[in-house]
Amino acid sequence: MVILISKPVSGAPIRFDVTRFGADKTGRFGSTKAFLTSWALACRSTKPAEVYVPKGVFVVGYLLFKGPCKSFMRFTNAGTIKAPLNYANPTTINAWIRFNSVSGMSFTGGTIDGSGGRLWACKLNKGDCPLGSSSVQFSYCSKITTTRLTSINSPLFHFIIHSSEDVKMQATVIKAPSYSYNTDGIHIQASNRVEIIGASIQTGDDCISMGVGSTNIYVENVHCGPGHGISIGSLANRAVEEGVSNVTVKSVVFKETTSGFRIKSWARPSNGFVSNVLFQNAVMQNVRYPIKINQNYCPSRINCPTEGSGIKIKDISFNHISGTSTTRVAAYLDCSPTNPCRGISLMGIDLTYSDGQPALSYCKNAHGVASGSVNPPSCLIK
Secondary structure: OOOOOOOOOOOOOEEEEHHHHOOOOEEEEEOHHHHHHHHHHHHHOOOOEEEEEOOOEEEOOOEEEEOOOOOOEEEEEOOEEEOOOOOOOOOOOOEEEEEEOOEEEEEEOOEEEOOOHHHHHHHHOOOOOOOOOEEEEEEOOEEEEEEOOEEEOOOOOOEEEEOOEEEEEEEEEEEOOOOOOOOOOEEEEOOEEEEEEEEEEEOOOOOEEEOOOOEEEEEEEEEEOOOOOEEEEEEOOOOOOOOEEEEEEEEEEEEOOOEEEEEEEOOOOOOOEEEEEEEEEEEEEEEOEEEEEEOOOOOOOOOOOOOOOOOEEEEEEEEEEEEEEOOOEEEEEEOOOOOOEEEEEEEEEEEEEOOOOEOEEEEEOEEEEEEEEEEOOOOOEO
């Protein structure tokens, strides 16, 4: 899949340096107003413009960067953009930094620090904690490229791509400790033509998650761990929801994650679907469930639905996957009794139990074929 991203015209853009508008690069004083002013002026420019964040630490509150803008935008960060330590609920937006209705923008470099430590500690202690917010969200955007972004310590998701198209993320670094609850690295939902090329992701949840309405997704060259792996779902949250289709994920290393490649849905009615998915060329290093389809998803194990998932899963390929599983069942395919999985393909699988013993497969309502060398042996129904 090739995404065409609009480019700025030749020549240097007009630069709007946030320090010109009062931003404090020492981190002692808030810089929210300066960031919003810089964006507003750049967005109104009829010539290509750049919001520039120089070296330093800039503490900002919730930022809503609104489009559409009159020309191509650049957002260049050479410093650290840091959330305040107060983790109170957001009031008007569910992300700390949100780009809304922007078409044609590059976002390059620097560190985004969500200051999530206090919220994680509250949740670990099972206190009366606020929800918190995700770090960066693109909503109703198009033709967006991010390059060399580093996101650390997000209270919730690090990056959200929502209702957007033609988004390309390159050379992304994401870091949060394994105990940080619900800190997905990159979450995609209701979006079309998204590329993630080159990423190192360490989180307390999914490295990459794809929710309802994710179509034409391409992911390549990712190092994932710790975390919960790369997931489609969870699905069947509603009776009526969009499907997930045309997904390619390749060249991934999973290290000590709870899952590798995973599709998950609740066991309740839905008109949703997952189709035409390729998981290819992956190395599993002590992964709990390297290959997993779970249509009885219920992480709390309390009041779990049992109606049978309405999600239709078909044409899913797992190709050339090797490494070690920390559970004996390395390929776990638990499909819906009311909508069995169809067209599952296993090819070139070489997974062993972590102590060197043979691994096993588990299949329920899973139809498909295996070809080439497949270890553990396939249990698919032809």
